[in-house]
Amino acid sequence: MSEKLRLRFEKTGRAVYISHLDLMHTMQRAFNRAGYRLKYSEGFNPHPQIAIALPLSVGAASRCEIMDFKLLEDPDLAELPARLTAAMPEGVRVLEAYEPSRKVAELKWLRVEGLFEYDERDAGEMAAALADFFRQEQIVITKKTKRGMGETDIRPAIRESLFTPGDKLVNITATISAQEPTLNPELLAEALRQLRPELAPDFAKFTRLETYDAEMEIYR
Amino acid sequence: MDKRLERILPRVQKPARYTGGEYNQIIKDKEQVELRLAFCFPDTYEIGMSNLGMSILYHTMNSLPFLWCERVYAPWGDMYEEMKKAGIPLYALESGDPVSQFDSLAFSIGYEMAYTTVLDMLDMAGIPLRSADRPGLLPLIWAGGTAAVNAEPMAPFMDLFVVGEGEEVDNEVMTLLRDAKRGGWSKQEFLVKAAQIQGVYVPSLYEVQYHEDGTIAAVTPRDGAPARVTKRIISDLDKVPFPTAPIVPSTEVVHDRVSLELFRGCPRGCRFCQAGHVYRPLRAKKPETLIRQGIESLENTGHEDVTLLSLSTSDYRQLPALCDGLLEYCEPRSIGLSLPSLRADNFSMEIMQRLQKVRKSGLTFAVEGGSQRLRDAVNKNVTEEDVLHTCSIAFAGGWNTVKLYYMLGLPTETDEDILGIAEMANQILHCWRVNAKNKNRGVKITVSTSCFIPKPQSPFQWEAQISLEEYLRRVNLLRSAITARNVTYNWHDAETSLIEAVLSKGDRRVADAIEEVWRQGGRLDAWTDYFSFQRWMDAFKTCGVDVDFYAHREAGKDEILPWDHIDVGVRKAHLWHEREMCYKSKLSPDCRHQCSACGAAKLLEGGIKCDE
Numbered sequence: 168m169s170e171k172l173r174l175r176f177e178k179t180g181r182a183v184y185i186s187h188l189d190l191m192h193t194m195q196r197a198f199n200r201a202g203y204r205l206k207y208s209e210g211f212n213p214h215p216q217i218a219i220a221l222p223l224s225v226g227a228a229s230r231c232e233i234m235d236f237k238l239l240e241d242p243d244l245a246e247l248p249a250r251l252t253a254a255m256p257e258g259v260r261v262l263e264a265y266e267p268s269r270k271v272a273e274l275k276w277l278r279v280e281g282l283f284e285y286d287e288r289d290a291g292e293m294a295a296a297l298a299d300f301f302r303q304e305q306i307v308i309t310k311k312t313k314r315g316m317g318e319t320d321i322r323p324a325i326r327e328s329l330f331t332p333g334d335k336l337v338n339i340t341a342t343i344s345a346q347e348p349t350l351n352p353e354l355l356a357e358a359l360r361q362l363r364p365e366l367a368p369d370f371a372k373f374t375r376l377e378t379y380d381a382e383m384e385i386y387r
Numbered sequence: 388m389d390k391r392l393e394r395i396l397p398r399v400q401k402p403a404r405y406t407g408g409e410y411n412q413i414i415k416d417k418e419q420v421e422l423r424l425a426f427c428f429p430d431t432y433e434i435g436m437s438n439l440g441m442s443i444l445y446h447t448m449n450s451l452p453f454l455w456c457e458r459v460y461a462p463w464g465d466m467y468e469e470m471k472k473a474g475i476p477l478y479a480l481e482s483g484d485p486v487s488q489f490d491s492l493a494f495s496i497g498y499e500m501a502y503t504t505v506l507d508m509l510d511m512a513g514i515p516l517r518s519a520d521r522p523g524l525l526p527l528i529w530a531g532g533t534a535a536v537n538a539e540p541m542a543p544f545m546d547l548f549v550v551g552e553g554e555e556v557d558n559e560v561m562t563l564l565r566d567a568k569r570g571g572w573s574k575q576e577f578l579v580k581a582a583q584i585q586g587v588y589v590p591s592l593y594e595v596q597y598h599e600d601g602t603i604a605a606v607t608p609r610d611g612a613p614a615r616v617t618k619r620i621i622s623d624l625d626k627v628p629f630p631t632a633p634i635v636p637s638t639e640v641v642h643d644r645v646s647l648e649l650f651r652g653c654p655r656g657c658r659f660c661q662a663g664h665v666y667r668p669l670r671a672k673k674p675e676t677l678i679r680q681g682i683e684s685l686e687n688t689g690h691e692d693v694t695l696l697s698l699s700t701s702d703y704r705q706l707p708a709l710c711d712g713l714l715e716y717c718e719p720r721s722i723g724l725s726l727p728s729l730r731a732d733n734f735s736m737e738i739m740q741r742l743q744k745v746r747k748s749g750l751t752f753a754v755e756g757g758s759q760r761l762r763d764a765v766n767k768n769v770t771e772e773d774v775l776h777t778c779s780i781a782f783a784g785g786w787n788t789v790k791l792y793y794m795l796g797l798p799t800e801t802d803e804d805i806l807g808i809a810e811m812a813n814q815i816l817h818c819w820r821v822n823a824k825n826k827n828r829g830v831k832i833t834v835s836t837s838c839f840i841p842k843p844q845s846p847f848q849w850e851a852q853i854s855l856e857e858y859l860r861r862v863n864l865l866r867s868a869i870t871a872r873n874v875t876y877n878w879h880d881a882e883t884s885l886i887e888a889v890l891s892k893g894d895r896r897v898a899d900a901i902e903e904v905w906r907q908g909g910r911l912d913a914w915t916d917y918f919s920f921q922r923w924m925d926a927f928k929t930c931g932v933d934v935d936f937y938a939h940r941e942a943g944k945d946e947i948l949p950w951d952h953i954d955v956g957v958r959k960a961h962l963w964h965e966r967e968m969c970y971k972s973k974l975s976p977d978c979r980h981q982c983s984a985c986g987a988a989k990l991l992e993g994g995i996k997c998d999e
Contacts, residue, residue, distance in 0.1 A: 181388070181408030182637070184396055189403060189638045193410075196635060196689030200410070207721065226397035254689070256637050257408035370394045 168206060169238040173267035174251075175387075179228045179374070182258025187222040193256060194234065200254035203247075206237035220271045221345055224353060229375035233274070235267065267387070274345050274386045276326060276379040279352050281339035283368035290332035296366050297330045297337060300359070308358045321358060324350035337368070345378065388483060395469040403638035404432035405466060407458075407480030410635040411687065413445070414481055415455040421565050422454040423489045425479050425512075429496060429504035430913060432460040436634070437642035439696060440532070441495055444553050446630035451558055453565055457481040458634075459492075461504050461911060470511070477511035486512035491527040491564060493557070494545075496534035499890035500883070500913035502541060502901045505530070507910040509544070516902060518546050518591060524574045527564055531557070535588070536618075536665050537843040537950035540893040540901060542590035546578065549586055550953055551618035552651070554627050556586040582612040586619030588953065595895055595949075601936055603894065603947040615954040618665075622992045624651065624672045631683035635690070644692035644725075645684040647677050649709070652987070653698035654978035654998065658766045658965050659755070659797060661842035662698055665955045667987035668997040669978060674705040678712040685722060692723040700726050702979075749788035749831075750781050756797055757807035764799045764972040766965070771811060775818050782822040788831045789815055795861045795878075796839040796853035798969055805861055808834060809868035816871055832874045836862065838881035840888045843950045844957065846965035849942040852888040855881050882920040886912075888938035889927070894949035897937070899930040956987030 178190070185193060195215050198205050205215040220233040248261040255261070285293055300306075306322040324344035331338040343350045356371035378386040388406075396402040417423065426445055428435030435441055435458070448456040457479035462470060470476075476485045486492060492512065494505050506516050509528065515521050518528065530541065531549040538548045549556050560581060567577040582589040592612040596604040608614055621627045629648075636643065652669035653662065681693055693713065697703060710724065717724050752774055756762040762769060778789060793808055812832050819830040838858045841850040853861075858881040869876045889897065903926035904912075911917040927934055942948060944963060951959065961983065968975055975983060978998060982988075988997040 181406040184402040184406045185637045186401075186403065192639075193637050195691075197410070199685075199689030199691070200687065204720075213721065225402060254410070256410045256635070257412075372393070 169241045170266050171235055171237055172242075172244075172264055173387075174232075174234045174236065174264050175262040176232045176234065177228075177230045177260045177262060178223060178232055178258060179230070179260075180258035182256060183226055183228045185256070185259075186225050187219065190259075191217060191219065193259070197251060197254040197256075197259075198236075198238075201251045203242060203251070204239040206239055218271075220274060221277070221349070223375070224351060227352070227373050227375070230262075231277075231375050231378050233271070233378065235271070265387070269380075269386065272346070273380050274378050275381040276342050276383060277345040277375055278340070278342050278377040278379065279373050279375050281341070281352060281355065281371060281373040283337045283339060283356065284370040285335055285337070286369045290335060290337055293366060293368075294330040294332040294337045296363075297339075297359075298328075300363055300366060301325060301328045301330075301355075306358050306362070308354065308361050310354065310357070319348075321350060321354055324348050325355075328355075340376075342379070342383075389475065389478075391473040391475050392478075392483075395466070395473055395475070399466045399469055400463065401638055404460070404636075405462065405480075407483065409637050411632050412481055412634050413449045413456070415449075417455060417482060417484070420453055420455045421568065422491065422561060423484075424448060424454055424456040424561065425459045425486045425489045425492045426456050427459040427486075427492055427494045427505075427508050429461055429494060429501040429508060430911070431463055432636075433640040435460045435495075436636050436640040438495070438497070439646045439648060440497075440553075442630055442633045442646075444495070444557055446633070447554050447628055448557055448561060450628065451561060454561055455481075457489075459486055459508065461508055464911070464917070467511075467910075476513055477508055487514065487526075490525050490568065491529070491561070494528075494530040494532075496530050496532040496541070498913060499534060499540075499887050500918070501534075502890060503905045503909040503912050505541065506544065506902060506905040510905075517543050519543070521546070522574065524564075524567055524572060524577055527574075527577075529560065533661070533665065536661070536953055536955055537891065537893070538588055538590060538953065539595075539895050539949045540890055540897040542895050543898045544902075545590060546574070547581055548588040548590070549619070550588055550616055550955070551586050552621050553619075554621055556584060556619045559584050560587060579610045579612075582610070585617055588616040590895075593952065601933070602942075603949060606947065606952050608952075615952050617954045618956055618990065620651075620668070620670075620956075620990045622670070622990075622995045624648075624670050625676045629680050631680050632687040633684065635688045642694070643690070644694050645681060645688060645690045646694055646696050647681050647684075648672070649677065649695055649697040649700060649703040649706075651697075652997075654702055655699055655768065656766055656965070656975055656977060656983070656985075657755070658764075658846040658969055659794065659839060659842070661845045664846070664957050664962070664985075665844050666698065667956055667985060668991055670991075670995075671703060671998070674709040674712060677709055678716075681713055682716050685716070685720075691721065692725065693717065694725045694727065696727070749790055750778065750786055751790045751792070752777075753792045754808075754811065755792070755794050756800070756804060757793060757811065758804040760972050761797060761800055761804040761807075763974050764969045765797050766969070766975055768974065768977065771814065774811070775814060778815050778818045779822045782819045782830075783824060785824070787819070787823065787828050788833075790833045790835065791815075793834065793836045794839040795836045795865075796858060798839075798847060798850050798966075799972065800861075802861075802864060805865050806868050808836075808865055809870075809874075812869060812874045813871060816873055830873050832871075833877065834865075834869065834874060835877045835879070836865065837879040838884035840884050840891060842891055843948070844953075844955050844962070846962045846969065848892075848948060848950075848962060849944070849946075849966060851941045852885065852938045854939060855885060858884075883918060885934070885938055886920070886923045889932070889934055892937050892949070893932075897932055900926045900932045903930050956985075956990045958986035961985045 207213040217236040247264040251261045326342040328341040352373040359367040380386045529547045535548045535550045578589045594607045650671035652667045755767045841847045862878045
């Protein structure tokens with residue numbers, strides 16, 4: 168049996184609509200197709216031991232997904248990414264496989280990029296107003312929590328943000344908290360809908376770019 | 388991806404079913420193919436992706452180098468609304484291109500309640516519904532599937548139907564269409580030539596005349612079309628291509644596993660059963676073929692389950708050898724093997740015990756009729772003894788759920804037969820008390836009834852359906868007879884069954900009502916979420932379709948039935964004989980004991996014999 172292994176993979180294109188649960192199942196089958204045998208849990212209802220570090224919302228893309236797993240045999244880690252990618256549906260690409268040295272809990276920040284689309288409004292004005300908005304000391308929004316609707320300040324979960332106007336859209340790059348608290352980047356748009364509807368985009372989408380630890384060193 | 392689509396997908400339920408991109412999908416260069424075909428399934432992705440026929444034909448048609456066949460499913464209500472609002476037309480999953488750009492649309496129609504969805508998909512693609520309103524050769528709109536055994540209700544909408552198994556005839560039709568497109572033929576020229584292919588039915592080449600009483604006077608072919616269209620079959624199933632790299636959905640569908648088809652046809656001859664008659668003759672695959680195809684499919688898909696399909700799995704002669712061969716591969720890999728539709732006999736129980744070492748799922752029996760007399764009358768060869776014997780083994784082995792399925796309204800059914808259902812449930816309860824090792828867990832017996840629907844090309848094709856009121860009376864009779872607290876009774880409402888009866892037995896005059904239902908918003912009618920009985924009844928009234936005439940009238944022996952010009956192999960005289968045997972409450976032997984010369988064997992080619 169192998170040690171715990173870690174996979175880094177991309178989920179882009181049409182694959183962004185595969186839900187977290189469906190992705191787990193897709194992964195399981197992709198390993199089967201590629202001829203790798205996942206280790207299953209013991210017990211009455213065995214399931215493969217795979218864990219995706221940070222579940223991704225449906226519709227969001229990522230170039231830095233992390234998944235831990237165990238195999239029944241030791242694989243050749245160098246050939247694993249290409250072999251597994253060949254068994255994936257369109258849009259899922261395995262970047263690397265390795266024995267992890269760090270715990271998932273040490274993953275703290277995510278770098279994301281986003282697009283806010285504005286069909287009728289001036290992108291330059293929007294970009295400037297967005298920068299002002301996200302510079303505030305507090306951004307308190309109402310969101311669903313485990314105990315019903317609650318008020319949350321999302322500002323501490325945004326380490327930095329940059330807004331650049333484009334053609335009918337504003338490009339966003341931001342560093343946001345990945346865990347404790349987890350900030351779904353979709354809440355950046357949601358905050359605008361709640362607090363400054365005139366700045367709320369007609370459509371927003373995000374891509375995760377890179378994972379960092381608490382010291383902003385790249386996390387692997 | 389289309390910008391408009393990108394905006395709506397995050398808002399709809401389960402968007403992965405609308406995007407394509409699954410593993411094993413077939414992508415071709417659209418500039419390099421001569422024909423683009425939209426293979427349309429008039430129901431949701433989850434249902435369509437579970438359909439083995441769709442999977443087979445997707446791959447056989449894509450084996451034609453000049454053609455690219457892509458999948459199209461009907462969107463669920465939320466997606467439908469969003470697409471309408473955003474002005475997004477029906478599109479194909481592989482390329483994302485609008486279906487309106489395609490050369491042809493082929494529909495797989497497995498059940499009558501899908502008819503309105505067919506019309507809706509045509510409309511979503513921006514294509515006129517009626518064949519007569521589409522003067523050009525392209526797009527060619529055609530259909531196949533079980534519904535083709537009585538194509539008449541959908542006849543005005545389709546340019547042609549294929550009757551029977553599609554693996555060969557579909558490719559012949561597409562090859563002819565390519566020639567027609569190259570040669571610049573008119574639609575008429577193409578259809579007249581297509582009608583010469585065995586298994587192709589071109590409704591516009593048949594004129595139907597009616598008597599004053601509404602029955603059919605004559606069906607007259609023209610332009611050389613055959614008087615009767617003979618169903619196509621594959622004589623040798625071991626040689627026909629079977630896709631061992633089917634598409635693997637990236638989201639959950641109804642049957643998410645490898646399916647292996649053991650045989651086509653059924654030796655049993657239950658008289659109410661359309662499938663048992665229209666899929667004859669009986670042709671089985673060799674276990675070696677199935678084991679090889681099963682292993683290849685498992686390796687190419689990564690599925691963790693494999694299931695064996697056919698109308699009556701335990702009638703497969705080499706079932707033990709097949710199971711052994713598959714288990715040898717499956718067991719060490721934790722792949723599950725399941726067998727649906729087993730019969731209530733010893734042999735099936737043995738197999739089941741071998742397969743389900745851990746999980747004890749429920750036992751299900753399709754008993755159909757409440758008394759032995761009625762079961763004999765409908766030729767359902769299940770005895771109370773079989774059921775009780777199987778139950779006693781199962782209860783002793785730890786099973787504790789039993790489901791019993793019946794039909795109410797079968798020909799010759801009496802109140803006594805109905806009370807027999809309650810009696811059998813009580814017997815099973817008694818059997819549990821005697822045999823169960825651990826009675827603390829209790830037992831759950833569920834009785835379900837549905838309303839009998841007379842089906843074309845079955846021995847009961849002449850029968851009348853009982854009225855809604857009569858069905859309810861029989862339901863209430865049974866309700867009052869079921870008193871034990873471990874026995875639950877569920878009855879399906881008969882409203883859908885009534886509409887199905889009209890559509891099953893309908894002729895071309897029913898088409899207007901189907902269109903009217905669609906115009907009033909009907910689609911996805913197989914779903915209770917969307918089915919509206921009132922909408923159907925209103926449409927029948929508006930279009931002058933007499934429900935009693937189609938559903939509640941017994942047809943005469945010599946009457947021309949709307950589907951008589953479709954030849955599925957089994958002779959009409961055989962069906963009539965079987966019906967007469969019903970009224971004598973007499974069994975007919977199943978094909979394995981004695982061939983009844985039903986006529987289907989004439990379809991076989993190459994010296995192959997039925998059930999060999």
